Each structure stands twice: as structure tokens, then as C-alpha cells.
Amino acid sequence: xxxxxxxKNIHKTxxxxxxxxxxxxxxxxxxxxxxLVALMGVSGSGKSTxxxxxxxxxxxxxxxxxxxxLEISRFGAKERxxxxxxxxxxxxxxxxxxxxxxxxxxxxxxxxxxxxxxxxHLKRQRAAEMLEKVGLADRVHHQPSQLSGGEQQRVAIARxxxxxxxxxxxxxxxxxxxxxxxxxxxxxxxxxxxIDGITIILVTHDPGVAHHAQRTIRxxxxxxxxxxxxx
Amino acid sequence: MRLLGILKTAxxxxxxxxxxxxxxxLGIVIGVAAVITMMEIGNxxxxxxxxxxxxxxxxxxxxxxxxxxxxxxxxxxGSITTxxxxxxxxxxxxxxxxxNVAPVVRARTQIVYGNRxxxxxxxxxxxxxxxxxxxxxxxxxxxxxxxxxxxNVSKVCIVGRTIVRELxxxxxxxxxxxxxRNVAFKVVGVLSPKGANMMxxxxxxxxxxxxxxxxxxxxxxxxxxxxxxxTDTSNTTEVNSLSETYPNITTSLYPVQSSNELxxxxxxxxxxxxxxxxxxxxxxxxxxxxxxxxxxVLRENHHLRPAAPNDFAVRDMTEITQAMSSTTxxxxxxxxxxxxxxxxVGGVGxxxxxxxxxxxxxxxxxxxxxxxxxPNDILSQFLAxxxxxxxxxxxxxxxxxxxxxILVSKVLNWPTAPSVGAIVAAVVVSASVGVIFGFYPAWKxxxxxxxxxxxxx
Numbered sequence: 001x002x003x004x005x006x007x008k009n010i011h012k013t014x015x016x017x018x019x020x021x022x023x024x025x026x027x028x029x030x031x032x033x034x035x036l037v038a039l040m041g042v043s044g045s046g047k048s049t050x051x052x053x054x055x056x057x058x059x060x061x062x063x064x065x066x067x068x069x070l071e072i073s074r075f076g077a078k079e080r081x082x083x084x085x086x087x088x089x090x091x092x093x094x095x096x097x098x099x100x101x102x103x104x105x106x107x108x109x110x111x112x113x114x115x116x117x118x119x120x121h122l123k124r125q126r127a128a129e130m131l132e133k134v135g136l137a138d139r140v141h142h143q144p145s146q147l148s149g150g151e152q153q154r155v156a157i158a159r160x161x162x163x164x165x166x167x168x169x170x171x172x173x174x175x176x177x178x179x180x181x182x183x184x185x186x187x188x189x190x191x192x193x194x195i196d197g198i199t200i201i202l203v204t205h206d207p208g209v210a211h212h213a214q215r216t217i218r219x220x221x222x223x224x225x226x227x228x229x230x231x
Numbered sequence: 232m233r234l235l236g237i238l239k240t241a242x243x244x245x246x247x248x249x250x251x252x253x254x255x256x257l258g259i260v261i262g263v264a265a266v267i268t269m270m271e272i273g274n275x276x277x278x279x280x281x282x283x284x285x286x287x288x289x290x291x292x293x294x295x296x297x298x299x300x301x302x303x304x305x306x307x308x309g310s311i312t313t314x315x316x317x318x319x320x321x322x323x324x325x326x327x328x329x330x331n332v333a334p335v336v337r338a339r340t341q342i343v344y345g346n347r348x349x350x351x352x353x354x355x356x357x358x359x360x361x362x363x364x365x366x367x368x369x370x371x372x373x374x375x376x377x378x379x380x381x382x383n384v385s386k387v388c389i390v391g392r393t394i395v396r397e398l399x400x401x402x403x404x405x406x407x408x409x410x411x412r413n414v415a416f417k418v419v420g421v422l423s424p425k426g427a428n429m430m431x432x433x434x435x436x437x438x439x440x441x442x443x444x445x446x447x448x449x450x451x452x453x454x455x456x457x458x459x460x461x462t463d464t465s466n467t468t469e470v471n472s473l474s475e476t477y478p479n480i481t482t483s484l485y486p487v488q489s490s491n492e493l494x495x496x497x498x499x500x501x502x503x504x505x506x507x508x509x510x511x512x513x514x515x516x517x518x519x520x521x522x523x524x525x526x527x528v529l530r531e532n533h534h535l536r537p538a539a540p541n542d543f544a545v546r547d548m549t550e551i552t553q554a555m556s557s558t559t560x561x562x563x564x565x566x567x568x569x570x571x572x573x574x575x576v577g578g579v580g581x582x583x584x585x586x587x588x589x590x591x592x593x594x595x596x597x598x599x600x601x602x603x604x605x606p607n608d609i610l611s612q613f614l615a616x617x618x619x620x621x622x623x624x625x626x627x628x629x630x631x632x633x634x635x636x637i638l639v640s641k642v643l644n645w646p647t648a649p650s651v652g653a654i655v656a657a658v659v660v661s662a663s664v665g666v667i668f669g670f671y672p673a674w675k676x677x678x679x680x681x682x683x684x685x686x687x688x
Contacts, residue, residue: 052682055601057600057601057681057682057685058682077605077606078605078606081600081603081604081605081606082603082605084600084601084602084603085602085603086603090601090602092598092685096594096597096598096685098247098595098598099247100247100248101243101247105243109598109599109602110602110603112236112240113599113602113603113604113605113608114603159602160602163603
């Protein structure tokens with residue numbers, strides 16, 4: 001079984017007071033190792049909820065979630081935090097960089113929650129390598145306010161890569177960027193997928209972004225509507 | 232995360248908003264500074280009060296000779312003379328808790344200058360240490376007699392304000408001669424005024440001379456502390472109409488020496504006894520050990536068997552000592568309450584700012600959780616920030632407080648005393664304030680849901 005991610009009949013229901021609000025109504029989904037997948041859907045379709053579950057930020061109400069050979073749907077907050085740290089990298093629409101903190105320090109952030117014992121020097125070296133990889137070798141000591149949007153997103157990508165994750169979960173990574181920078185970022189994702197073999201899930205509503213993926217998963221009203229090749 | 236990492240993260244988070252950090256710590260700075268300044272001023276006040284109480288003899292101890300018990304009749308303290316100048320020397324040499332020791336010989340007799348006469352309340356024969364024990368070394372005029380005068384049995388004396396008024400009508404008595412029971416004493420000094428003691432007796436009505444002089448030239452054979460001059464006069468006034476009704480003529484077995492004979496030929500007394508030994512403990516805390524040491528030394532000097540009762544008694548000024556300790560305690564407590572209030576106020580300020588900080592940095596918390604921070608990591612991070620804030624405030628507070636207390640002592644001339652205890656307490660308390668008031672905001676931050684936190688605007 002070479003599937004990195006295997007969702008089986010995932011349900012997620014929110015309880016808003018008296019009312020039960022089912023958001024995911026039995027999602028089953030497989031993502032193979034090394035795939036570049038786009039997850040598409042309009043807002044309210046359950047796209048974000050599915051992404052939260054995929055990113056181990058939330059757990060499903062019922063169903064099984066196999067990640068890297070482990071059934072993790074019943075993991076507690078602590079174990080999920082460790083999984084996020086080790087296996088998953090996040091890239092957000094709004095970058096979420098710490099203000100007034102240099103690019104290097106931002107990239108270093110996940111390492112402070114790693115169980116691995118690395119020397120300070122080694123950590124910094126690794127962070128600098130990551131920044132070099134995303135083409136920001138000359139921006140190491142710049143703060144987010146001194147960087148352009150594209151550069152900020154690249155810092156965020158370097159941050160998501162620092163722990164050598166297997167999955168990169170990008171939530172509308174180009175939503176705040178102009179089309180030219182968007183292309184650059186998406187090219188970078190393709191490169192990371194092609195060269196480093198990292199599994200990437202792009203969550204988007206933009207068909208232009210989904211176009212870069214090898215496969216598109218569409219979700220509507222809490223159910224997988226279809227899963228096909230690139231648009 | 233290891234401790235160092237946590238502290239570094241906290242420091243860099245605080246550095247990101249330096250103005251707010253400084254303003255937040257201000258509460259703690261003021262609190263700690265106030266505590267330290269108050270403690271130091273309070274310590275100074277306590278010392279000043281102690282010094283004042285010491286001057287009325289809070290630390291002093293009086294050794295009295297014991298009670299005579301003859302055939303079941305007890306004659307009370309001082310009825311046998313067991314204390315010798317040797318005892319005073321032994322106490323001075325062997326009792327480490329005693330600062331000064333002075334043997335005291337008392338007399339009560341008439342003193343004469345020119346055509347005026349007076350019977351002082353106190354005529355003391357002692358050594359210069361007497362003045363140290365009574366904290367009476369300040370002279371209004373002239374100076375005290377010396378140990379040398381004591382050895383030489385010099386006829387010198389120092390007198391109090393009242394005697395100057397009564398005998399000299401306010402003129403300077405220095406260098407004048409007054410006659411004490413027909414012995415001429417040269418006045419070398421005038422004591423500074425001390426007023427009445429707690430029993431209402433005028434302490435300025437004192438004549439102080441070397442104990443050897445009083446002992447051998449004035450009191451001589453008489454061991455009683457009664458008014459020797461009246462005994463003298465009643466012996467000579469044969470024409471007292473009341474002497475039939477109240478006969479007070481004592482039949483003496485030996486021919487009575489005249490006062491002149493006594494003064495001119497001091498009687499060598501084999502057992503030179505003193506009436507009391509006055510001493511003072513080095514500090515109020517050492518009074519009990521001083522009493523123990525004195526008792527041990529004197530029992531050995533007097534060759535008392537283990538079962539035998541003491542033939543002397545050691546008195547301390549319990550009343551004054553108690554007043555002293557209760558005053559000190561009161562001041563300390565008062566300051567403690569002030570300290571608590573100001574630090575609690577500072578702590579609430581810290582809590583307030585930490586709550587704002589947690590809300591403001593909700594997205595940061597979400598991000599940290601997304602990249603793998605466990606709730607405990609968030610908790611310890613914000614707790615560390617609060618503690619660092621408080622410790623920072625504590626350290627600045629110590630500096631400001633020390634500075635303020637130095638300023639107060641320089642500018643206002645108030646007595647202050649540095650207090651290491653206050654500094655240690657300030658650091659410990661400010662760290663605990665950090666823990667106590669930082670915990671709730673930190674806990675609140677750690678309970679955030681990463682999804683909500685990431686989406687928070």
C-alpha cells in the first residue's frame with residue numbers, strides 16, 4: 001500500500017448549540033506518495049474542514065484516517081501536534097510570519113518544537129539552507145515588513161520544509177499574490193514535488209492554480225464530487 | 232523545548248514590543264522599588280528606635296548581690312555583699328555577649344559647694360564604662376574621668392544638669408571643687424541632660440565618680456546604702472527634742488571615726504565589695520546568652536556548689552526589651568502589607584497585559600500550534616514571558632529602590648539601612664507574581680483551538 005493518505009468514510013459534524021451541522025458526509029480519499037493534488041471547492045463546501053482534518057489540526061467525528069500507515073483519527077492533541085511537526089508542512093494564504101522577526105528566525109520556528117536535539121549552529125545552518133533553496137539567500141536577516149508578498153510566501157515555504165515533511169499542505173497559497181508571483185510560487189511547488197518527492201496538496205478555488213496539479217479532487221456539499229486528471 | 236530555548240523565545244517576543252514591555256514592567260518596578268525603599272527606611276527607623284531604646288538601657292543588665300537568709304528570715308536582695316570588683320573583671324574578660332562592664336558603688340549623702348548644699352538622687356562610683364552602658368558619653372562640658380582616675384582613687388567627679396543648677400546656680404562647675412561628705416571632689420565634666428527615667432526619678436540629679444574614690448573615701452566602712460550624712464548629723468545633734476520619742480542613736484561597739492579621719496585615712500578593706508555590676512549585652516538578641524554567661528562566671532568565682540542557690544541576681548530590662556521587639560515587629564508587618572499591596576497591583580497589571588498579548592497574538596499561537604507546538608509549549612512560553620517581565624521589573628525595581636533610599640537618606644537625612652532580605656524577597660516575590668498572574672493568560676492561550684486561532688482576525 002503506497003498511499004500516504006487514506007481517508008475512509010470521514011464524517012465531520014459541528015454542534016452549534018441544539019443544531020447539528022454536518023459538514024463532511026462520508027469522504028473517502030486516497031493520495032499516493034509523491035502526488036501533487038489540488039483540492040477544489042467553493043466556500044461552504046467543506047473544503048477547509050477537510051483540509052484541517054488532513055492537516056491533523058482537527059479530528060473527524062467518525063471514519064478512519066490513515067496517514068503514513070498509522071490510523072490517526074483518534075489521536076489526542078499532543079500526538080497530533082507531534083505529527084504536524086514531523087510529517088506535515090503548512091503554507092497559508094496570509095503567510096503567517098511572525099512580525100519583527102527575521103526570515104531566519106521565522107524559518108527556525110518549527111525546530112523549537114522538535115524532539116530532535118540539534119545544536120543551535122546546526123539549526124541555523126539548516127534554516128539558511130532552506131532559505132537558499134527558495135531563493136532567498138540574500139534576505140536571511142530581513143524582517144517580513146521588508147519583504148514582498150512573494151518573498152514572504154517563500155519564507156513560509158522554507159519554514160514548512162525545515163523539518164523535512166512528507167506532505168505540504170498549501171491553503172490558497174497564491175490568494176494574496178499577483179499572477180506573476182503566483183506562477184513563481186506554483187513553479188516552486190512543482191519543483192519540490194518533482195525533485196524532492198514531497199507530496200503536495202493545494203487547496204484552492206482557482207482553476208488556474210489547480211491546473212498545476214497532477215490530479216484535482218472536487219468537493220461539494222461535504223462529498224467528493226469527482227477526482228480526475230489536471231484541468 | 233528546553234529551558235534556555237523557552238527563555239530565548241520569551242525574550243525575543245518581549246523585544247518585539249519593547250515599549251509595551253517597559254510600560255508593563257513599570258508596575259512591578261514601582262512595586263518592588265517601593266518595597267525596597269520602604270524596607271530600607273523602615274530598617275533605618277527600626278535601628279534608630281533601637282538606638283534610642285538602648286540609650287535608656289534596653290540592653291543593660293544589672294547584677295545585684297544576693298539575699299541573706301538568717302534563721303528563716305530573708306533580708307531581700309542586696310542584704311549580703313557578695314560582688315567584688317574581681318567579678319566585674321571576670322565578666323568583662325569571659326562573657327563574650329557583654330559589651331561593657333562597670334562595677335557600681337552607690338552612696339547617698341550631702342554634697343556642698345560654697346554656701347549651698349544638696350543631696351543628689353544618685354551618687355554613683357563606677358568606671359568610664361558606666362557612661363558607655365548608659366549611652367551617656369556625650370558631655371555637656373568637660374570630659375569624663377578615666378580608668379587611670381579609677382586606679383589612682385582620684386578625687387574627681389562628673390555631675391548632672393540638676394546638680395549644676397542647684398549647687399552652682401547654672402554657672403560652669405568645671406574645675407570647681409565640691410565636697411562630698413567632706414571629701415573635696417574636683418568637677419571635670421557635666422553630663423548631657425537625660426531627664427527623668429521611667430519611674431519618674433531625675434537622672435540628671437547624678438554625681439558620678441571613680442568607684443574606688445566613693446568606696447574608700449566616701450562610703451568607707453559603711454556598707455549600707457542609706458543616707459550616710461543624716462546618720463552623721465543625728466549622731467551629733469544631741470539637742471533633738473524628738474530623740475527621746477524616736478531614738479535613733481545606734482550604740483556602736485567601737486569608737487566612731489570622724490568623717491575627716493575617714494577621708495584622710497582610707498581604710499584598706501580586705502574584701503572590696505561593690506553594690507552592683509552594670510553591664511550591657513552586645514545586642515537585644517544576646518541578652519539571654521549574656522545572662523547565662525554571667526551566671527556561669529559568677530558561680531565559678533563564688534565557688535558555689537552545683538546545688539547551692541545563686542548568691543546574686545541578674546536583672547534585665549524586660550519591659551523595655553519587649554517594647555523594642557513589639558515596635559520592630561509592628562514596623563516590619565506594616566511594611567510587609569504595603570509590599571503585598573503594591574506587588575499585587577503590579578501583578579494585576581502584568582495579567583492585564585498578558586491577556587491583551589495572548590489575544591493579540593492569537594494567530595501566532597495558531598501558527599505555533601500548526602507547526603507542532605503542544606498546549607504545554609504555549610503555556611510555558613507565555614508563562615516564561617510573564618516571569619521574565621516580572622524579574623526584569625524586579626531587577627530594575629531593586630536598582631530604583633536602592634537609588635531612592637540612598638536619595639532619601641542623603642536629601643531628607645532619614646536614617647536608612649540596606650536590607651539584603653528585602654532584595655531577596657523582592658526577587659522571589661516578583662517571580663512568584665509572574666507565575667501567579669501569568670498563569671491564567673498563558674493557560675488561556677494554550678487552550679486555543681489551532682484552527683480558530685489561525686483564522687482569527
